[in-house]
Amino acid sequence: MxxxxxxxxxxxxxxxxxxxxxxxxxxxxxxxxxxxxxxxxxxxxxxxxxxxxxxxxxxxxxxxxxxxxxxxxxxxxxxxxxxxxxxxxxxxxxxxxxxxxxxxQVEEKRRGFSFKGEGPLDMRMDQRMHQTAADLVNRLSLGELEYTLFHYGEESWAKKIAKAIVYEREKGPIETTQALRKIIYQAIPRRFHSRRIDPATKTFQALRIRVNDExxxxxxxxxxxxxxxxxxxxxxxxxxxxxxxxxxxxxxxxxxxxxxxxxxxxxxxxxxxxxxxxxxxxxxxxxxxxxxxxxxxxxx
Ligand SMILES: C[S@@+](CC[C@H](N)C(=O)[O-])C[C@H]1O[C@@H](n2cnc3c(N)ncnc32)[C@H](O)[C@@H]1O
CATH class of the missing domain: 3.40.50.150 (Vaccinia Virus protein VP39)
Known part of the structure; x- marks a missing residue:
């Protein structure tokens, strides 16, 4: 390891x-x-x-x-x-x-926890669980996505990001960490991108918390x-x-x-x-x- x-x-x-x-x-x-x-x-x-x-x-x-x-x-x-x-x-x-x-866990790209590398949107801590982050991103309703990002990530752009996810997944499933990161980057207006924390941090935290029912x-x-x-x-x-x-x-x-x-x-x-x-x-x-x-x- x-x-x-x-x-x-x-x-x-x-x-x-x-x-x-x-x-x-x-x-x-x-x-x-x-x-x-x-x-x-x-x-x-x-x-x-x-x-x-x-x-x-x-x-x-x-x-x-x-x-x-x-x-x-x-x-x-x-x-x-x-x-x-x-x-x-x-x-x-x-x-x-x-x-x-x-x-x-964070560093292992295939686990999909980090927005830094390219990997599948997985995020399951226990690999025996069935639901991955990709399942949530591609299946949750707009309202549930917004709720997840807001309540588990304290993401103030939850609505915009949720809408962008729903729009993008119409074209095809969102399956990788970088695909999701790109959507988040585009959803949050550039002038609000924080220098301190990556714009994708809160969304990734929210999905991880929800996948694992933390x-x-x-x-x-x-x-x-x-x-x-x-x-x-x-x-x-x-x-x-x-x-x-x-x-x-x-x-x-x-x-x-x-x-x-x-x-x-x-x-x-x-x-x-x-x-x-x-x-x-x-x-x-x-x-x-x-x-x-x-x-x-x-x-x-
Ligand atoms: C921060 S790490 C612990 C590191 C550990 N204290 C050490 O010094 O190596 C947290 C660990 O808790 C595990 N974990 C989180 N939620 C759990 C749960 N509900 N049941 C069992 N393990 C869990 C994670 O998989 C992760 O490996």
Whole structure:
């Protein structure tokens, strides 16, 4: 696999998770295993990581990276929303969610996540899923396209871009990242093209979120994941855009109000300047953490 993924805010996340020997952690977004290896290293000699990842490529990478930890790692190819179905309540000391994509997913042109290279409009994180970004672009109604771009991408040109997509697909299906990028470039008047972010950024983000049902998955795990935590166990979430960060903030607040969790980050923790310089991907990262306070498992 090409580019290596650099895990974000490792020290901060490890600090909150209080990694120690004899503890069990869930890495719900295992990726290439960067955070997981840090947890395992710090939880030596007998700490355990249950790793969950739904992308076959990432999983292969993680298996390779984590081989040295032997029996201390258990890996499952699953959507993290299913964690409460196959794990016991109050069985873990910490849960880590590091949302978004691994660098090697973004860089791999055939996965279609990036508008930078030419590739099929795919964007499925789990290759076993059926619906691709091309399916959405070529099949959604005008209204649904506009809704998707506006709500998942916070794209203020959603209407114009949606109209341009519908117009262009009349001529033939839109199948590649560059074909879509060109349509977006033409739909947004040139004087409004930002120098800071590529005009295609928000549309690509919106489609990726919708293809992978990312917000619904996050909503579900925030609503049920805490059940797996022992009393004093912690959930850390690293998010990369404002929609997700808002969801985490609100879910933690609700759990705190219920008396289930205590928020440990009144404000989100962000990467140090040094990290932002070294790893530009970390720039938009926000970490929030909450600790389970009540021990009795309620129905959910
Ligand atoms: C930012 S990467 C994690 C990188 C990892 N922390 C590391 O250090 O290598 C996020 C990963 O979460 C995975 N992912 C996203 N949503 C998921 C879900 N609902 N279930 C399982 N894995 C998911 C993605 O496929 C991706 O590999």
């Amino acid at each position: 090409g580019l290596q993924h650099i895990p974000v805010m490792v020290e901060e996340a490890m600090g909150f998770l209080k990694c120690g020997s004899g503890c069990t952690y869930v890495d719900a977004t295992l990726g290439g295993g960067g955070h997981a290896s840090e947890i395992l290293r710090r939880a030596a000699p007998d700490g355990v990581v249950i790793g969950v990842e739904w992308d076959g490529d990432a999983l292969a990478e993680a298996e390779n990276t984590l081989l040295v930890f032997g029996e201390r790692v258990k890996i499952f190819r699953k959507n993290f929303i299913h964690l409460p179905d196959f794990m016991k309540a109050e069985s873990v000391d910490g849960i880590l969610l590091d949302l978004g994509l691994s660098s090697f 917000l619904e998955n996050l909503r579900k795990i925030l609503g049920t994941g805490w059940v797996l935590l022992k009393k004093g166990g912690r959930m850390c979430v690293i998010s990369f855009h404002s929609i997700e960060d808002r969801m985490v903030k609100e879910a933690f607040r609700k759990l705190e109000k219920d008396g289930t969790m205590r928020i440990l980050t009144k404000k989100p923790v962000t990467p140090s300047e040094e990290e932002r310089d070294k790893n530009p991907r970390s720039r938009s990262a926000k970490l929030r953490c909450a600790e389970r306070v009540s021990a009795n498992t309620e129905e959910f």
